[in-house]
Amino acid sequence: MLSHARARDSMLDSMRVLLVSANREQYPAPVMPLGVLSVAGAVRDAHEVRVLDLCFEDDPLRAAGEAASSFAPDVVGIGLRNLHDNAYGSSEPLLAYYEDVSRAVRAATRAPLVLGGAAITLQPATLLDRLEADHAVVGEGELAFRALVSGLERGERPPRVVRSAVAERRLVQLDAKLGLRVPPIPASELDALAPPARDLVDPRYLEVDGTESFQTKRGCAFQCAYCDYPDLEGRKVRMRDPERIADEIALRARVPGVSYAFIVDSVFNVPRAHALAVCEALERRGSPLPWVCYATPASLDDELVAAMRRAGCAGAELGTDTGTPRVLERLRKPFDLDDVRRVRQSFLRHGVADAHSFVLGAEGETVEEAEGTLAFVRELDPDVAVFVVFMEDREERTPGRAAHHQALLDLLAREAPKHSGWIVPELGIRFGEKVRRLVAGRRLRGPAWLHLAAARRRAGARLRS
Numbered sequence: 001m002l003s004h005a006r007a008r009d010s011m012l013d014s015m016r017v018l019l020v021s022a023n024r025e026q027y028p029a030p031v032m033p034l035g036v037l038s039v040a041g042a043v044r045d046a047h048e049v050r051v052l053d054l055c056f057e058d059d060p061l062r063a064a065g066e067a068a069s070s071f072a073p074d075v076v077g078i079g080l081r082n083l084h085d086n087a088y089g090s091s092e093p094l095l096a097y098y099e100d101v102s103r104a105v106r107a108a109t110r111a112p113l114v115l116g117g118a119a120i121t122l123q124p125a126t127l128l129d130r131l132e133a134d135h136a137v138v139g140e141g142e143l144a145f146r147a148l149v150s151g152l153e154r155g156e157r158p159p160r161v162v163r164s165a166v167a168e169r170r171l172v173q174l175d176a177k178l179g180l181r182v183p184p185i186p187a188s189e190l191d192a193l194a195p196p197a198r199d200l201v202d203p204r205y206l207e208v209d210g211t212e213s214f215q216t217k218r219g220c221a222f223q224c225a226y227c228d229y230p231d232l233e234g235r236k237v238r239m240r241d242p243e244r245i246a247d248e249i250a251l252r253a254r255v256p257g258v259s260y261a262f263i264v265d266s267v268f269n270v271p272r273a274h275a276l277a278v279c280e281a282l283e284r285r286g287s288p289l290p291w292v293c294y295a296t297p298a299s300l301d302d303e304l305v306a307a308m309r310r311a312g313c314a315g316a317e318l319g320t321d322t323g324t325p326r327v328l329e330r331l332r333k334p335f336d337l338d339d340v341r342r343v344r345q346s347f348l349r350h351g352v353a354d355a356h357s358f359v360l361g362a363e364g365e366t367v368e369e370a371e372g373t374l375a376f377v378r379e380l381d382p383d384v385a386v387f388v389v390f391m392e393d394r395e396e397r398t399p400g401r402a403a404h405h406q407a408l409l410d411l412l413a414r415e416a417p418k419h420s421g422w423i424v425p426e427l428g429i430r431f432g433e434k435v436r437r438l439v440a441g442r443r444l445r446g447p448a449w450l451h452l453a454a455a456r457r458r459a460g461a462r463l464r465s
């Protein structure tokens with residue numbers, strides 16, 4: 001869908017900016033392109049902006065070509081989010097599709113092509129070369145894209161790579177001297193940014209799922225061994241004002257069709273004081289929407305879980321990752337298994353659903369160690385456990401799968417079907433089209449795993465009574 005923002009009365013000296021969100025992933029749910037909308041929000045005071053979202057287009061390549069020719073842009077930005085499909089298959093089909101999108105745009109306009117988004121931040125050299133783009137924005141895009149467009153407007157030849165300093169390490173395979181470095185947006189200025197251009201969002205997201213995305217902070221200060229989240233958002237945590245966040249959520253809650261919030265922070269509950277302040281601010285506004293978030297068992301105590309519940313938290317997704325102390329240590333996770341057991345009890349006590357993700361095969365984890373993780377999951381019995389076999393996506397570390405990929409999948413294929421709360425996206429176990437049809441058929445809203453969690457708690461309660 002093509003959405004248009006005419007932000008200034010006089011557009012005579014501004015650039016015509018076409019922003020394309022290439023993502024078409026439908027599972028676990030279509031997610032609105034918060035990154036592209038944030039970039040659109042950041043430039044539309046100075047430029048004429050159109051957003052083309054390919055998520056629901058029948059013929060995405062034709063739509064991209066038509067938008068590029070009818071709008072006659074001065075610059076085209078393409079947002080690339082994922083390197084894998086929901087089943088964590090090979091990146092190849094997605095990269096080929098991204099190439100096709102870029103070709104369709106190229107065939108319709110000679111405007112410079114700028115790539116941005118998480119996929120670019122993880123694999124800038126690969127994608128720049130394959131898509132033959134003019135520029136890449138590595139890391140957060142608001143200031144960097146604005147600087148790039150201004151440079152183009154002034155007739156300069158900006159460098160091929162503009163990088164936000166939060167993503168400094170992402171450029172090891174590129175000549176860093178080629179790049180222009182834009183400082184990270186200071187915490188104090190995150191709230192001063194223009195809000196994401198939510199008015200340009202395709203309404204079909206709300207029809208399908210009703211979930212809006214919000215960000216309360218950027219960055220993660222932990223250093224878990226394999227994790228690329230700090231590379232995407234920085235290691236320094238930059239927090240937004242809790243009152244502003246609560247206002248934003250309360251405002252969106254009034255929009256018909258908005259029925260859930262997803263807090264997209266890498267980790268919602270750290271720093272604890274900030275998470276608590278956000279919960280209290282939401283509670284003061286009557287807890288306007290049920291919401292879900294990512295959390296870590298570190299710093300997650302009973303008082304915070306209770307505050308999350310009062311603020312509307314329906315569920316939390318925890319990066320527990322492993323069930324053996326040895327691998328936990330090797331992964332440099334900031335908690336121990338007793339913390340995991342403790343938070344599970346808190347979630348049960350306060351009626352918040354919990355989904356723990358487990359990444360098998362990371363840091364050389366053996367199949368035997370993975371079996372230890374499965375034993376721990378049986379003992380913990382969380383509402384939902386999601387299993388992924390490790391893969392590396394950062395190009396400087398040799399992207400690829402865990403050494404025992406097939407053996408780990410075989411283990412999951414044997415064990416997961418026996419446990420009603422276990423999900424394996426890569427094997428389509430309790431994941432994919434069947435689940436979506438079930439959720440849609442019953443007109444359920446919010447993330448699908450929450451409904452599996454609720455069904456399991458109801459069944460548990462029946463058994464106990």
Ligand code: B12
Nearest residue numbers: 025035077079082083084086116117118140141213262264
């Ligand atoms: C929250 C989240 C989810 C939630 C989304 C909920 C929701 N309603 O939004 C859920 C759990 C549903 C989810 C699912 C999936 N996710 Co996810 N998700 C994230 C997470 C944590 C944050 C995404 C976000 O919204 N960030 C906030 C926005 C503002 O940031 P942003 O999109 O990066 O945009 C900024 C920059 O990238 C840049 N930018 C973005 N677009 C553009 C465009 C241009 C032109 C420019 C110049 C700049 C630019 O500027 C933006 C503003 O600063 C990221 C990891 C992370 N910490 O970033 C993973 C991440 C994006 N997800 C990922 C993946 C793989 C998936 C799944 C495929 C997993 C699965 N098998 O289910 C699915 C796909 C879902 C889909 N339909 O696409 C990967 C993608 C890269 C990869 N390795 O493939 C990431 C990076 C995590 C990772 N390292 O693996 N995800």
Ligand code: SF4
Nearest residue numbers: 220222224227229266
């Ligand atoms: S706490 Fe989560 S987001 Fe932060 S480094 Fe560890 S796994 Fe990554």
